[in-house]
Amino acid sequence: MPSATLPRFDLKGWDREDIAHPYPVYRRYRESAPVHRGASGAGGPETFYVFSYDEVVRVLSSTRFGRDARVASGDADAVPVPVPAEYRALRAVVENWLVFLDPPRHTELRSLLASEFSPSVVAGLRPRIARIAHELLERLAPHRAPDLVEGFAAPFPVLVISELLGIPREHHAWLRENAVALQEASTTRSRGGTGGYPGAEAAAREFAGYFRREVRARRGDDRGDLLTLLVRARDGGAPLTVDGIVGTCVHLLTAGHETTTNFLAKAVLALRARPHLLDELRTAPELPPGTVEELLRHDPPVQAVTRWAYDDTRVGDHEVARGSRVVALLGSANRDPARFPRPDVLDVRRPADRHLGFGLGIHYCLGATLARAEAEIGLKALLNGLPWLGEGGQQVDYADDMVFHGPTRLVLTPPGAPSPLP
Template sequence: MNRTGATLPPFGLTGWSADRLVDPYPVYHRYRAASPVHPVPDPTAPDAPPTHYVLGHAEVVRVLGDPAYGRSAHRARGTGPAPDGRSALRDLVENWLVFLDPPRHTRLRSVVNREFTPAVVTDLRERIRAIATDLLRDLTATARREGVVDLVEEFAAPFPILVISALLGVPSEDWPWLRDRAVDVQQASSSRAAHDPAAPRRADAAARELTAYFLDLAAHRRTEPGPDLVSLLVTARPGGRSLNDTETVATCVHLMTAGHETTTNTLAKSVLALAARPESWAALRRTPRIPPSAVDELVRFDPPVQAVTRWAYRDLTLGGHPVPRGSKVVALLGAANRDPARFPEPDALRLDRRGRHVSFGLGIHYCLGAALARTEIEIGLGLLLAALDGLGGPRPSGTLAVDEVTYPYDLVFHGPSRLTLRLDPAATPGPAPGPDGR
């Protein structure tokens, strides 16, 4: 029962309609108003602890910041890993930094941190700008030639892949192949796999190919190191010993995957949010660069990752509900970011809003690439808005209209897989943006 006396169906990440997948926030509001935490028993395992879906901001912060909520189901339930027939994928994912607890997490993060400091990211700004400028030159040419352009395919997806490829030392000509494999790995997420039974097989095949690719690259960097992250991984000795091949490869794939889809989703959804709010679009175009508060508000308003999972390592209480050891705990970041108890008028896009959101996580698992992601969004979105203005701007009064938006069936990694903009051939677009994006 909720606080109004009405009964809600059990919460879950599957079984959503297409329109609610695109805009899950009204559903979040209804469930959060009933309770910040929703325990849902597993009908196939009645003796197992229920899954706890957490929607309140304060409760999500507690889950993300308390080490009693960890990343290992095996540790929480006192079991060993069970074979599932997808060993390549399991070997990768179980060694991703985001799924590790201390001390392995501390040791590995101490190495990777060196490439993601604010100083390193600042040094990358001109390279990031050059990558975005080249892509937008091609996007503009495609739009003028064909009258329609897929913003995801032409810019939002390749942009972060090329940036992380530069950090890793991956040849830029390999990005289409790497992007396809990274997308396939993400098909193993629970909601996509539930919708498409073939998705786990594609994900495992992609994991095998990526493992072979990065093993070969790591071997090459051991003999010919360069100024890149793969070279750092194969030469580092945290705690007095080298990283093994599994740790090195898993970290490369994790950075490639996490650094790709999250920024892709944010860029695409930012354009959708701003296109529906011409005054916000215009406000950003009046600034010499997109301010940090606007970047954070766009990430809060519609985060690229809607849910993260933890496991209870001991008996706990959360939001007035007992959480037995071994419970799966799903923190709904998108719901926490729209909690009116934390953010006034949470459904409004306020580009000068202050207040810490949870889109980048908290605690030891705070997003390693947050500084890089913010910089990519600031530079990439600023240049993108200028390029779209040069094509007329996707606004009601402009000549470039949002034509088609397609979301995959996923409430974890959340964003359009296709976003097409159509140019009105009868209209005359304005001049193309200059090199400074204005």
């Protein structure tokens, strides 16, 4: 993006260098226009981008902003989620995601799920999470130039959430493939055209058929997994439809795997750029308590979240009309020097003072406790299991996505091994 001026900001169309390291771009806007009226498509809503920590906190915690475009616009026929109307299966899945719901549906569903992501439940999962990490490292070891995303960071969270949902191991590769296809419909990846929508629509149909069959199989059965819990809650009178169960399962699978995958890949890149810190963390019996939190603050896997203005209000120096789209830049807020001293420095002993890597407010990440456990166990397994992790060469390709942000490919070449072909 141009540096001499401040053009209309957009999350689409970034060059490769800025995608890999967006923080200088954020800093230019945060210093000159911490709330910025951005580019809006023809006939689209007015859009504001929020870069400063305090204003991002206000947007995420205020009831003046929500997730439903229909409420914001006052138009019952408005598109409820950012999916074109012709992709009916995809819309049916996505509009039941917890992240797109407002109270009371959001409150009811979150309350139902919360017990399964409690610290005590996650503590009981830790040995299984560690076993999954160990098995993946054993498969990765024989490769001369392993792709850390394909071989570890991507399958690791899929395997974990699949165990929680009660999905058989033989279906895991298929689930990962469809989860990736679904993510290609991200608004920043699609660039306003059809983009990955056709593939995401096909994946949504596959997911809907699969989870509907799983719902039927669990009626009258008690397998002790999260999917069974949802089915039993519905059969017991909870305000939950089959479509709601399907959407919830797909949401947990896709959101949970994409964020942890990005975290692990970016954490490895950050530590490879800081070999002294990498060596310190490797030799420590356990990761210092603030390690995961600081890595999340420094380079979060989710860079931006969208809200809609439910009332006429003011954000920064701007009057924001009801119906406007407001995009909170979590990655920028986490580097705001007004909140975090020396924000560009990665300091694992920094106090974990309310970074926004997991969001804030009623949409604070439901699976944050599980995500922290995956991040801690997965990162320590890589540090212990790959003694050359900080050495040799690397090839990195980032997804063309400024929301779910991270490498799609991270090929590591151990010292002395021939470099792989690009």
